[in-house]
Amino acid sequence: MRKIWWKFLAAGLLLYTVIFGLIGEVPRQPILNETIRNVYFHVPMWFGMMALMISSLVYSIKYLRNGQVQDDVYAVEFANVAIIFGVLGFITGSIWGNYTWGDPLPKDPKIIAVEVGLLIYSAYFVLRGSFEDEQKKARLSAVYNIFAFASFMPLVWILPRLTDSLHPGNGGNPAFGKYDMDSNMRMVFYPAILAWILVGVWISSLRIRIKLLNNHLQDNL
Amino acid sequence: MQEIKNLIMKDIILEWRQKYAFNGMVLYVVSTVFMCYISFKLKTNSIEPITWNTLFWIIILFSAVNSITKSFIQEKTGRQLYYYQIAKPSSIILAKIIYNFLLMVFLGFLGFLIYSIFMGNKAENLGLYLLSLTLGALGFSASLTLIAGIASKSDNTAGLMAVLSFPILLPILSMLIKLSKNAMDGLAFRASYDEILVISGIDLIVIALSYMLFPFLWKS
Numbered sequence: 001m002r003k004i005w006w007k008f009l010a011a012g013l014l015l016y017t018v019i020f021g022l023i024g025e026v027p028r029q030p031i032l033n034e035t036i037r038n039v040y041f042h043v044p045m046w047f048g049m050m051a052l053m054i055s056s057l058v059y060s061i062k063y064l065r066n067g068q069v070q071d072d073v074y075a076v077e078f079a080n081v082a083i084i085f086g087v088l089g090f091i092t093g094s095i096w097g098n099y100t101w102g103d104p105l106p107k108d109p110k111i112i113a114v115e116v117g118l119l120i121y122s123a124y125f126v127l128r129g130s131f132e133d134e135q136k137k138a139r140l141s142a143v144y145n146i147f148a149f150a151s152f153m154p155l156v157w158i159l160p161r162l163t164d165s166l167h168p169g170n171g172g173n174p175a176f177g178k179y180d181m182d183s184n185m186r187m188v189f190y191p192a193i194l195a196w197i198l199v200g201v202w203i204s205s206l207r208i209r210i211k212l213l214n215n216h217l218q219d220n221l
Numbered sequence: 222m223q224e225i226k227n228l229i230m231k232d233i234i235l236e237w238r239q240k241y242a243f244n245g246m247v248l249y250v251v252s253t254v255f256m257c258y259i260s261f262k263l264k265t266n267s268i269e270p271i272t273w274n275t276l277f278w279i280i281i282l283f284s285a286v287n288s289i290t291k292s293f294i295q296e297k298t299g300r301q302l303y304y305y306q307i308a309k310p311s312s313i314i315l316a317k318i319i320y321n322f323l324l325m326v327f328l329g330f331l332g333f334l335i336y337s338i339f340m341g342n343k344a345e346n347l348g349l350y351l352l353s354l355t356l357g358a359l360g361f362s363a364s365l366t367l368i369a370g371i372a373s374k375s376d377n378t379a380g381l382m383a384v385l386s387f388p389i390l391l392p393i394l395s396m397l398i399k400l401s402k403n404a405m406d407g408l409a410f411r412a413s414y415d416e417i418l419v420i421s422g423i424d425l426i427v428i429a430l431s432y433m434l435f436p437f438l439w440k441s
Contacts, residue, residue, distance in 0.1 A: 064437050127375075127381065131374070140374055144371055147389070154392050
């Protein structure tokens with residue numbers, strides 16, 4: 001019970017997000033109208049993806065420091081779930097963009113950044129698939145993970161701020177936090193971020209446990 | 222320091238002795254430029270400045286991937302084991318990066334010369350264009366050297382090299398295209414400080430990471 005309290009928290013917050021995200025008061029904005037509710041689902045996907053990618057990075061560094069196979073399993077599964085979050089964010093974003101910007105895939109540096117991010121992590125799995133030896137696979141993919149993360153970061157945080165973007169907060173567009181979101185929305189938005197991050201960690205922890213149990217079974221055979 | 226110098230000299234001498242690899246790289250650049258010449262200039266006799274610029278960077282990107290791939294597979298495993306005994310991994314990666322940088326600067330400048338002969342020179346601020354070429358050579362060589370180290374451990378080196386390196390090179394490539402576009406428009410150095418700063422920053426990050434991560438690769 002002591003260790004699983006955060007799972008109840010995640011489930012509760014998610015329920016709260018879904019219910020109050022759909023029935024709560026939102027400000028009327030031109031063009032955006034009711035679609036502004038997507039902010040509870042689209043934006044937290046990116047927060048979740050970032051949190052999972054950073055966890056994956058931390059475990060890759062840990063693996064290189066002490067060479068525990070367990071850390072490698074953690075890094076892989078966090079990256080796996082990060083990709084799923086990335087794809088979900090991509091889909092919710094393009095549905096939203098279809099109705100507000102009139103185009104599911106407009107030219108936008110943030111969309112390009114995410115496509116590159118998905119390519120990088122897919123390459124990570126291709127790299128893992130091409131080695132037989134466990135130790136070698138783990139070490140090389142950990143090196144690539146760290147290297148890829150470091151070159152992915154400027155793409156996400158620096159480049160969109162230098163060019164124009166349709167997304168709020170870049171290139172002269174005001175951020176949601178400044179004008180569009182009132183305190184009612186914020187009461188749902190911040191719990192939503194926390195809820196989705198926790199759900200991401202939960203899914204990864206389940207996958208990690210299955211993988212570790214599988215490894216354990218194979219060792220005993 | 223001496224160690225790094227010796228390792229670079231070793232690479233240059235090796236390259237000089239087996240000239241076919243080097244000639245192959247030069248021929249690769251020349252024939253790609255010639256193919257672009259035939260398919261663009263000869264057919265329509267005109268090329269948009271933006272296409273001119275992007276095409277050049279794609280040629281440079283492919284020749285960089287192609288020539289740096291062989292950094293670690295050129296020499297036999299036994300000989301690599303020998304280097305492992307006598308040299309520090311950090312000096313090996315620095316030597317490889319510097320050597321590949323020199324190679325890329327040479328190939329880039331040569332490519333630019335041939336490209337401007339065939340396709341016309343559209344760069345108004347030549348100094349800035351060559352600066353972007355040099356910065357690009359530094360970034361490409363640093364990131365591709367580490368990735369060549371990773372890919373060389375696998376059986377499918379060439380395929381893995383492309384898959385692993387393209388997404389990583391994209392940020393720097395897009396910045397380089399922007400900087401060289403400024404150079405083509407003849408803007409002064411002052412107008413492109415931002416881009417130069419960001420590209421140098423990415424270059425530094427990539428070099429520092431290669432330096433830190435290579436010892437882990439070298440062990441296996």
